[in-house]
Amino acid sequence: MRRPFDLKEHPMANGKTYTGPAILSAGFRPFFLLASGFAALAVAVWLAIWTGFITLSSDFSPVDWHVHEMIFGYGAAVVAGFLFTAVPNWTGRLPTRGMPLAGLALVWLAGRLASAGLLPLGPVAVLGVDQAFLLLVGAMIAREIVAGRNWRNLKVLVPVTLFWVANLAYHVEAMTTGSASSGHRIGIAILIFLIMLIGGRIIPSFTRNWLVKQGGTRLPVPFDRFDGFAILTAVIALAFWVLQIEGPIATILLGFAGFVQLARLTRWRGERTLRSPLLFMLHVAYGFIPVGFLSAALSAAGVVSAAATLHLFGAGAVGAMTVAVMVRATLGHTGRDLVAGPVATGAFVALTLATLLRVIAEVDGVNRDVFVESAGILWVCAFAFVAGKICLAVTSDKPRRKRPSSAAGHGDQGR
Template sequence: MSGSNPKSFAGPALFSYGFRPFFLAASVFAIAAIVVWMLILDGSVTIAGPFTPTDWHVHEMLFGYASAVIAGFLFTAIPNWTGRMPKRGWPLFLLVSLWIAGRLACAGLLKFGAVAVMVFDTGFLAAVVSMAVVEIVAGRNWRNLMVVVPVLILFGANMLFHVEALIYGSADTGRRLGLAVVIFLITLIGGRIIPSFTRNWLVKRDPAHLPAPASRFDALCLVAGALALLTWVFHPDGGAAGGLLLIAAALHALRLSRWQGLRTAPSPLLLMLHVAYAFVPLGLAASAAASFGLLPAAVGLHLLGIGAIGGMTLAVMMRASLGHTGHALVAGPVLTAAASMVFLAALVRACFPDVSFAGMSGVWIAALLWAAGFSLFALRIGPYLARTSRNPT
């Protein structure tokens, strides 16, 4: 599409397309934030921002890391949806700068009060939503306005997080709402791209059994998931949340089984999308068990947070970065190892947090696996993001 060709942009390649700065910044931040968190847990580091240490950790994974990936995805997908020029140059630089300012403010590195921190931090998602709506409306791409609605709710969740922390000292509801919105986005966008990519790949190899086309069943899965997550946000304990989460888990597991994921084993870049989505029903089921008092809440939270969110965002960043910089859609050993480490980090953190190995707890092992996975991504993909594409699209 000529309108989105970065060759017409004379500025730095890093700011020629939305995925470039945001995917690079997100991957580096994913490493730094988890290292700082582990040092906080060890008592080696303290932060002076408006949040408790646990709130800071959750906030920065959801509204720092995940929001950057969402912005990168949106400002890469929207030009394809609308046929309009991508956001680039100074507007993109200023948006990235606003995201960085939010990270510094939340860590207490900018000497702002709690209200000023909230303005800087929530301003990023407000800008993302505003810019996305303007582009989609200008391109008359009404269908994809639906994707912006969860991002708008994520902005509201961030506002709630700050207000709760300011008034009550902790942001319990804001944490759950933020996580719920990102998980819903994964089920919404994942339900579009995973069967589509799988179908395109299988058609070239063995079209006998293709992913089931989108149907009312997919809509049922989204509605059931949204209802379960919303109930869990406001009433996490008890039979209502537990029952709805179990139903949603079963539906999303069945939905995933219709996408022919096992047949994608020869393509790790494609298979990792299916594996990441599998953590959605797994995490929902574990959260249901927690609602009934059968498991610690941390089990479901980390299956969803590390496995589903971390795994899916990493897989999407890999595929988009390779494709939009003119490289073959092949993970290779380095990127396959990166995704495997993140998936393993989710299982270790959720299932074996207290197990000691070589003098390290399961929590530390999971953190190191996460950091190693994103380090491999940054080292492998970072140079592609910072330089001119070989065959840009």
């Protein structure tokens, strides 16, 4: 039975029928590279804006531009890279590649330029350019799923469509009110939902395969009704968070969702994966979700800043999980061993420290600027190293070695 959310690159992608550049042979290649490079560049620009060195002519306020680009620039590129790599495995069709993939990447780039005010466009035109990317992603994914008669995976279009609507809402809210406080919460909430759904499948699966290879007997609990309950509880809690509902009920619900997500994480035996940093990263990244919910509960009670929760969810859960998945997928799909190495490990540690420093900045008002700038520098360095590692892999392939069946220990080879 074909596993859902399988990240293995379609075998035919490496056949003789494709003669173009390697970077356009599969969806993860351009979009993971663009996402990681952009994450470094956009935060470097944000630091320059924060410290007063430059200004942008964007129709967004500086803060709204920064948040929008992290969610709907970086986040959308990662989602596209994941989907255009997974869908061929669901449908049995060749992956989107070559000029269509290049064209889609250019649409994404146009959205980034327009949002930064680097194109001579008004707010409505900027909205039109920026929303085109996710609209095209949804349409192209739908075409492949329908052509492959893979009806059960049509449901993936629901979060993609919601993400597209959230981007539209972000622009409209910014144009009409001057700020997009609700829009960024909606975008982050959708990404958190995707991490809970997809992470809840791949993390225990990869962990189980690796532990079996190591001879372990205490294995992760497979996806069951508790996972469904955990996701449902979290979705309700996220609705309270998006709507900025405060008070005792919101505090209890958000706190309960946090503890349920923590219980879910402990069922995956992450403490037994310390000897595999690439695998352990996934568990650490998911850990930001329960911590984020607990922070949201304290925020609803008026104890901590709302910005702390935003960064735990955004920089922590979304940033760390996407890095862990991008590095893992890139290594596996380009014929490399699933070993993090010092570059990826160091980048992940830097990213984790950046998130913690950014949260501390919301607690320590006296040294806030120092913590914000330190967090930004660590973030830029982390993603610069990730982008370099991905670039070396996606622009060429190592010859694929025939692996024994047990070599699928991490779960994304040999499927």
